[in-house]
Amino acid sequence: MRISSVQIFQQGISAIxxxxxxxxxxxxxxxxxxxxLTPSDDPVAAxxxxxxxxxxxxxxxxxxxxxxxxxxxARAESVLDDTGxxxxxxxxxxxxxxxxTQTPETRSAIATEIEARIDELVSLANTRDSSGEYIFAxxxxxxxxxxxxxGTVAYxxxxxxxxxxxxxxxxVAVRDxxxxxxMSVPSGNGTFxxxxxxxxxxxxxxxxxxxAGVFTSDDYSISFSQASPTDPITYQVTNSAAAxxxxxxxxxxxxxxxxxxxxxxxGAPADGDSFSVSPSVGQSVFSTLERIxxxxxxxxxxxxxxxxxxxxxxxxxxxxxxxxxxxxxVRSEVGVRLQQVQNxxxxxxxxxxxxxxxxxxxxxxxxxxxxxxxxxxxxxxxAAQQSYVKMQGLSLFNYx
Numbered sequence: 001m002r003i004s005s006v007q008i009f010q011q012g013i014s015a016i017x018x019x020x021x022x023x024x025x026x027x028x029x030x031x032x033x034x035x036x037l038t039p040s041d042d043p044v045a046a047x048x049x050x051x052x053x054x055x056x057x058x059x060x061x062x063x064x065x066x067x068x069x070x071x072x073x074a075r076a077e078s079v080l081d082d083t084g085x086x087x088x089x090x091x092x093x094x095x096x097x098x099x100x101t102q103t104p105e106t107r108s109a110i111a112t113e114i115e116a117r118i119d120e121l122v123s124l125a126n127t128r129d130s131s132g133e134y135i136f137a138x139x140x141x142x143x144x145x146x147x148x149x150x151g152t153v154a155y156x157x158x159x160x161x162x163x164x165x166x167x168x169x170x171x172v173a174v175r176d177x178x179x180x181x182x183m184s185v186p187s188g189n190g191t192f193x194x195x196x197x198x199x200x201x202x203x204x205x206x207x208x209x210x211x212a213g214v215f216t217s218d219d220y221s222i223s224f225s226q227a228s229p230t231d232p233i234t235y236q237v238t239n240s241a242a243a244x245x246x247x248x249x250x251x252x253x254x255x256x257x258x259x260x261x262x263x264x265x266x267g268a269p270a271d272g273d274s275f276s277v278s279p280s281v282g283q284s285v286f287s288t289l290e291r292i293x294x295x296x297x298x299x300x301x302x303x304x305x306x307x308x309x310x311x312x313x314x315x316x317x318x319x320x321x322x323x324x325x326x327x328x329x330v331r332s333e334v335g336v337r338l339q340q341v342q343n344x345x346x347x348x349x350x351x352x353x354x355x356x357x358x359x360x361x362x363x364x365x366x367x368x369x370x371x372x373x374x375x376x377x378x379x380x381x382x383a384a385q386q387s388y389v390k391m392q393g394l395s396l397f398n399y400x
Contacts, residue, residue: 079124093113167347172341176333181327188278193315200274219278220238222276224270233269252267292313
């Protein structure tokens with residue numbers, strides 16, 4: 001078999017180029033610290049690397065979402081705390097106004113402070129987050145949710161609640177509708193509300209109202225009558241169908257029980273006075289404060305006028321307690337969600353570490369093995385080069 005000089009030279013060059021290629025690949029592995037440079041190096045491992053990389057990107061996105069949610073929930077919790085403190089201050093002012101030592105002038109001064117608190121509450125309800133979005137507007141986060149019009153506060157948002165994905169199967173609400181926080185507070189004691197008749201002329205004042213059983217939802221009227229100044233005061237309770245559901249002799253401080261409701265009055269009702277009892281309905285915390293201001297500004301000094309103010313303040317105290325309870329409930333929910341986000345942040349961080357360790361085990365280079373291989377390939381390249389030099393001298397023309 002004949003082997004030409006050209007073929008010998010080509011084989012020698014091919015051997016050198018092959019060793020150079022292997023050496024270059026090892027050098028690139030050492031430079032990058034990665035064992036797999038192209039999918040062809042290890043197709044199975046390359047697919048695993050792609051899957052793990054996608055998982056890492058998802059976890060990173062979940063972490064960014066969770067950090068965003070944590071900031072928004074912390075902001076909402078702070079605003080709700082301020083709201084609770086504001087309502088507590090208004091409650092203190094109402095208790096102060098309900099004191100018998102107050103005059104129409106001092107009550108008017110208290111009303112002025114409560115008016116300022118209404119403006120402050122509107123400002124809190126219109127709080128924005130770091131991105132400029134309103135936190136109590138539902139889905140209408142670019143629209144100012146609360147506005148004052150003609151002495152009343154209107155809600156311009158919706159009932160939506162925005163959720164953020166913070167884990168593969170975990171979502172958390174980062175918004176609470178202003179309708180839920182400020183516009184849906186139960187009236188009265190949360191089950192039913194007691195209100196004095198507009199034309200009352202006696203001194204009867206609501207002392208307490210509570211359930212005495214299963215309340216039968218209906219509109220009731222407690223009316224009082226007295227045949228003569230020497231006769232006892234009697235009462236009669238009728239429902240919306242004018243059917244009598246309770247009656248008796250009135251005694252200040254004694255409970256009036258009917259249809260699962262208990263109402264306690266103090267003072268002396270006049271003949272023809274009445275009190276209405278109706279199921280609780282959702283109302284605005286702003287309207288509660290506005291009614292307090294109106295009652296205090298219109299207060300008088302006659303016994304009947306003082307009783308009217310006292311009744312308004314008693315009703316207001318119950319509604320403020322309901323408002324404080326509603327704010328506290330939402331704040332508690334926000335706190336639970338904030339804790340959930342913080343827990344998920346830790347879970348995501350642990351999962352990210354596990355993925356990084358798995359990815360490192362698949363694609364990272366064993367430097368000790370790579371350096372040994374590099375030295376071996378360098379020796380092989382030098383041997384190929386020296387062999388080529390030797391083969392260049394294997395020609396008969398050198399001996400002619």
